[in-house]
Amino acid sequence: MRLIKLLVAEESRSTVLDVLESENIDFVVTKDASERGDDVLVEFPLPTQAVEYVMTELREAGVDDREYTVIASAETAKTRNYHELEDRFVAGVEEDDAVAREEIRAKALDMHRNKLTYYSMTLFSALVAAAGLLMDSPAVVVGAMVIAPQVGSALIAGVGISLNDRRMIRMGFTQQLFGFAAAIAGAFVLGLVLQSGQIVTAVLDVSTIGQITKRISPGLLSVLVALCAGAAGAFGLATALPVSLVGVMIAAALIPAAAAVGIGMAWGLPSVALGAILLLVVNAVAVNVSAFLVLWYLGYRPEAWAPEERAATDGTEATTTADGGDDGGDGFGAYVPAAIALASLLVVFVGAGGMLAGQVAFDNAVNTAVEDAMEQEEYAELELASVRTEVGMIRFLDRTPEVSVVVRRPADVPYPDLAESVRQQVQQETDREVHVSVEFVEGQTAGDQRTRVRRPSALPDAASRPRVAPAHL
Incomplete structure (x- = not known):
């Protein structure tokens, strides 16, 4: 709930009171409210949701609210028509949570x-x-x-x-x-x-x-x-x-x-x-x-x-x-x-959004290229775990972006040409020069191999991984 205090010139007094009465708003008028004896102070309580509406009505009626206007918080109000304002602005057809322009600036x-x-x-x-x-x-x-x-x-x-x-x-x-x-x-x-x-x-x-x-x-x-x-x-x-x-x-x-x-x-x-x-x-x-x-x-x-x-x-x-x-x-x-x-x-x-979109497109292209490389028959026993690509802006520092790939392989099975195969596939599909780093995580599987998922998945914590053999190109 808000308590509005509005300083009004005598010539605008009737306009203000007419607006308030037309909206069934209870008010109090204090005469001689400033050094100029013809000013009056009008006070009236409002639900928070009604402040912007009523202040707009006053402005449209020609009231200048820039001279002295205070919108203060209040705990409760007992007036003749206040409950009607609550029914109208808080729970009625004119329900609106918006606060007044002056209040949003203050907040x-x-x-x-x-x-x-x-x-x-x-x-x-x-x-x-x-x-x-x-x-x-x-x-x-x-x-x-x-x-x-x-x-x-x-x-x-x-x-x-x-x-x-x-x-x-x-x-x-x-x-x-x-x-x-x-x-x-x-x-x-x-x-x-x-x-x-x-x-x-x-x-x-x-x-x-x-x-x-x-x-x-x-x-x-x-x-x-x-x-x-x-x-x-x-x-x-x-x-x-x-x-x-x-x-x-x-x-x-x-x-x-x-x-x-x-x-x-x-x-x-x-x-x-x-x-x-x-x-x-x-x-x-x-x-x-x-x-x-x-x-x-x-x-x-x-x-x-x-x-x-x-x-x-x-x-x-x-x-x-x-x-x-x-x-x-x-x-x-x-x-x-x-x-x-x-x-x-x-x-x-x-x-920045353009750079971000370019990076997202590059990442997607790299992921597709890595998956295509892993689809070759010679890598059928490998399981792709993750792919990470350096941000493309690294090229501005005369450095080539690095693509880091982690795969799971059967124990003690070497794949010496995997990094080169991935690099060639990435460069072919993205038309960019990249470095490729392949990290092998050794493991064993049991059961129906057709149920194995070869898409990138979350990796275990580095401390819990088995033997790792990196290969770089």
């Missing part, structure tokens, strides 16, 4: 944290995420997501673009950029400390750790997580639903990827760092874009699109609001901040 800004708190919590979450990745512990990684504060900066940016609030756009983007930099730097320093202290050996191939592998091979499902996280956050912010749990989902799309970038840099593995940073960029942009789109769909937009609209509404000149947003005083030029922010997001999303 987003309430999630803002000062620099010390924001960057400290970001650094802590990145360190915990990096430790969880290196330990291959999903539980620890989830713990890092819980303490990450990224939900606030992401939703502040989305609200800022929707309402054309320059201050919120600047605040949200700045915190995100510097927050990701702090997370990457923290994971990088932790990696160096762990190596120098011999806590984790420097020769460890972190790209083989399960939790890290998931962050260096970005795919469409990862983008789907980010899109849904941003959309859910915006939907929760724009309604009466809580957004605290959504923050964990947004952090899930961002913090582990940032930690993986730092780990890749610390271990000097460009393929890990590049793959993780591609995932981080795509997910970060996806969160911001989806949050904006949901808010736009729900009707959260700047108050006016042109000075003519403002003049037609209340007969006043459009001005810049106290919170940094524009009311349309310069026509479409007033929307330059939001337009630039949105265009930047879309350009980055298209560019």
Whole structure:
């Protein structure tokens, strides 16, 4: 429930009261509410779901709510007609969970944290995420997501673009950029400390750790997580639903990827760092874009699109609001901040998304080529366990992408030409130069061989594998 306090000039008093009476809203009028004796203060309680509707009705009636308007939370109200408003807006045909434009701005800004708190919590979450990745512990990684504060900066940016609030756009983007930099730097320093202290050996191939592998091979499902996280956050912010749990989902799309970038840099593995940073960029942009789109769909937009609209509404000149947003005083030029922010997001999303799509297509082509190579009669006794491909951006560093293949073979049966066969098949189907690394896992099978599945499957933990004989080309 909300308590609205609206300062109204004497000449607008009858208009306001007419609107409230037509909607059966109980109100109280206080005279001499300001230094100017002709102003009155009108107070009236509303269900949260009714605030935007009633405020819009007042604006359309010509009431200027920019002079002094307070929307405060209230616990309960006992008035003659309040229960009718609840039946109408809470449980009736006009039921709507949406909150007012002013309230969504306030809710987003309430999630803002000062620099010390924001960057400290970001650094802590990145360190915990990096430790969880290196330990291959999903539980620890989830713990890092819980303490990450990224939900606030992401939703502040989305609200800022929707309402054309320059201050919120600047605040949200700045915190995100510097927050990701702090997370990457923290994971990088932790990696160096762990190596120098011999806590984790420097020769460890972190790209083989399960939790890290998931962050260096970005795919469409990862983008789907980010899109849904941003959309859910915006939907929760724009309604009466809580957004605290959504923050964990947004952090899930961002913090582990940032930690993986730092780990890749610390271990000097460009393929890990590049793959993780591609995932981080795509997910970060996806969160911001989806949050904006949901808010736009729900009707959260700047108050006016042109000075003519403002003049037609209340007969006043459009001005810049106290919170940094524009009311349309310069026509479409007033929307330059939001337009630039949105265009930047879309350009980055298209560019990074194009690279991601190319990587997904390359991965699929490699998987098909490896399966085709394994279909040869001479490899009938082999079982394909997994295929992993380095991110294609590694070519920008004058390095050839490596395809790592793991197969299960009968004990003590050599296949010296398998790596070359796979390499030739991959190059034939993808028209790209690649290195191929084949890892053999020896094992035995019993029973009907026709029931054996030769598709890639999850591998056992490295510590539990039997003898391994790698072959490289």
